[in-house]
Amino acid sequence: MRRFVLQFFLPACFLLPGCSLLAPKINKTPPTLFDMEEPLALYEEPADEQERRELPSGGFTGVLVTDARQSLEDLGEAPEGVLVDRIVENSPGDFAGLAKGDLIVEANGQPMQYASAWRALEFDGQPGSKIAVVYDRAGAERTALVEVEARAHPANRVAAERFREEDRTGIVVRTATEVEARAAGLGPGGGAVIVGMARTSPWRSVGLRFGDLIVAADDKPIEHPNALLQVIRAAPAKSKVKIAYFRDGQRAEIEAPVSRRAQEQQIVDVPLLYYYEKDRNRVVFWVFFAIYKHTRTEAARETRILWLIKLRSGDSDRLEEVKE
Numbered sequence: 141m142r143r144f145v146l147q148f149f150l151p152a153c154f155l156l157p158g159c160s161l162l163a164p165k166i167n168k169t170p171p172t173l174f175d176m177e178e179p180l181a182l183y184e185e186p187a188d189e190q191e192r193r194e195l196p197s198g199g200f201t202g203v204l205v206t207d208a209r210q211s212l213e214d215l216g217e218a219p220e221g222v223l224v225d226r227i228v229e230n231s232p233g234d235f236a237g238l239a240k241g242d243l244i245v246e247a248n249g250q251p252m253q254y255a256s257a258w259r260a261l262e263f264d265g266q267p268g269s270k271i272a273v274v275y276d277r278a279g280a281e282r283t284a285l286v287e288v289e290a291r292a293h294p295a296n297r298v299a300a301e302r303f304r305e306e307d308r309t310g311i312v313v314r315t316a317t318e319v320e321a322r323a324a325g326l327g328p329g330g331g332a333v334i335v336g337m338a339r340t341s342p343w344r345s346v347g348l349r350f351g352d353l354i355v356a357a358d359d360k361p362i363e364h365p366n367a368l369l370q371v372i373r374a375a376p377a378k379s380k381v382k383i384a385y386f387r388d389g390q391r392a393e394i395e396a397p398v399s400r401r402a403q404e405q406q407i408v409d410v411p412l413l414y415y416y417e418k419d420r421n422r423v424v425f426w427v428f429f430a431i432y433k434h435t436r437t438e439a440a441r442e443t444r445i446l447w448l449i450k451l452r453s454g455d456s457d458r459l460e461e462v463k464e
Contacts, residue, residue, distance in 0.1 A: 172306065176338045179335075182350060199291060202231020205244065207254055208220075221243040224239065236273070242277050256364060260326065306338075334351065343396050354384070355385060355391070377399065421438045431446055
């Protein structure tokens, strides 16, 4: 008898609405914001290569660095510092004893967190000056003095990167070009340019716009877009973040609110007896083996009774005539 019940119940459970075995899996990650606006004109970085080549070339050390923390998920886990990616042969960095894989943690007493901070020191250095470096090699701390030479040619252009923040502010930012960053007093790669915003982003309401270059958040310099995302995600929901930004060559400050994800999806499921689901503008509910089921959206409604009788109504593609 027990075997018969199991053989009957399991196939039937797959056919009946509301069976827990058919329940959809919950989302592992939040959905993409449906109202995110990313203008096509801002998908490409500015065509300012000629302007970039006309900038002062700045100093040169032959030490090419990259961010040790490649993504926001690494923040707080990867070590502080910038990673030496390459040493130009016979360059000042080579003579100072630096090597690929070294982790520069401090330069001229300034903590190094992002590559733009090192590039700023290098570019601003006067020929003959020296940068006092503290670096880590295989877990051992070492020091070096790296002399700055005049750069004969501009550094290679670094392609822009885009970063999304969809949980607190609903924005998309990219790394600034060298022209943008240096005009704002930042090292190459510093700052975060707004290139996308959700229509419901709280930053719209305080006047932030596409193209604004954010240079500080809560008085912390933004040396990379990830630094901005770190400040945003550390701020409590419904609080405000002090933002400093450049627009049309002018610096301004504003307090920008931080929000959180709206909770719109709701499901109540009592297998075989009752089911209710609300997801944004859609509502579905039924009772007792779905003998009565009702579905409603902003544009249409449908009611089904005893699985056979169906009643449906919905909006037309025209407005009702108004009598004068």
